[in-house]
């Protein structure tokens with residue numbers, strides 16, 4: 001067994017890896033009832049994937065650019081159907097785009113999880129397997145595409161390392177958190193968008209783009225909810241932009257996504273793990289460990305939209321205790337009236353519906369989509385695209401891609417078992 005970095009070579013560790021492959025076979029998550037046929041994916045042995053620089057990390061995993069595939073033809077071709085062999089070959093040939101930038105990324109668990117103990121590691125494995133299982137079945141223009149998986153599925157953990165099981169996905173150009181951060185910096189420097197000859201601030205002019213992004217996120221969530229899935233980790237770190245289209249949203253990081261129990265009633269709530277996700281985006285009932293349903297995602301979507309509109313972190317200086325007191329006990333929400341220069345009244349009303357404490361009064365993502373579409377269509381200022389992104393924006397994006405900065409996610413969570 002090969003271990004990297006600081007991982008201990010204790011026998012208990014080996015047990016953990018082996019038990020993961022036994023306990024969390026790929027069949028442990030229910031199938032999602034999608035109409036479309038599954039998109040084909042390719043399987044690779046870890047030794048066939050050449051990694052480049054690390055481009056991101058979350059609480060549980062690290063994400064690397066893929067520099068190349070060294071396909072192993074030594075007697076292993078029987079593993080693959082002719083179609084899969086073709087796909088593996090195609091990825092090998094298309095590994096970089098015309099600018100030499102990697103098209104694919106690989107995500108695997110962090111080694112420190114093994115040291116943290118059996119439970120942490122096994123929970124993280126559950127999340128990664130859930131992510132692979134759901135991504136493989138879902139097909140939506142605003143959901144990141146799964147391209148490949150470790151050969152042998154979770155069996156790859158057997159006698160392997162923390163990184164033997166992995167996911168390969170398309171590479172994103174940047175996350176929404178990164179774009180917001182970039183826009184905020186530009187605004188602080190007094191950036192204005194002279195593209196249409198007006199002297200409005202960049203922030204105001206971008207309202208159309210922001211609504212366009214928020215609508216795409218809402219449509220991805222509406223699709224998940226339609227298939228009885230709850231995402232549970234809607235935040236700007238888990239939303240990205242497609243590499244080939246700087247305005248196309250891609251929802252990713254499906255580790256906390258779960259299938260909801262069957263129910264005919266829209267407002268039924270279910271007993272699932274509380275405190276799941278990222279606190280500042282979390283619905284009140286999730287923070288309070290109370291039963292919840294898909295509308296917990298609506299609440300988080302509202303927080304993300306507020307962050308996008310104001311370019312400010314929600315509950316920025318709040319401690320865990322401050323947040324609990326203000327949001328869970330006093331019913332506080334991010335401030336709307338103070339930001340009326342960047343949040344039109346129609347959107348303020350919509351956000352209030354998203355943050356309703358009474359879950360049966362809170363809007364569904366279908367209602368959110370309808371309302372936002374109406375708002376966009378009836379307000380000339382919100383039409384998008386109105387003008388191409390300013391040149392300075394494109395240059396900044398290029399610089400960001402070339403930098404060696406590693407973006408670190410912040411999710412903390414408790415256990416993730418669904419106890420419906």
Ligand SMILES: Nc1ncnc2c1ncn2[C@@H]1O[C@H](COP(=O)(O)OP(=O)(O)OP(=O)(O)O)[C@@H](O)[C@H]1O
Pocket residue numbers: 055056057058059060061062063105107169170171172173175237238252253255407408409410411412
């Ligand atoms: N396909 C991708 N293209 C570019 N960057 C990515 C991609 N996937 C992930 N990243 C980067 O890596 C970070 C961590 O990835 P991800 O959110 O999937 O990991 P995680 O460990 O599940 O995170 P969390 O802390 O939310 O639990 C992302 O926030 C993002 O910055």
Ligand SMILES: [Mg+2]
Pocket residue numbers: 058237238253409411
């Ligand atoms: Mg994440």
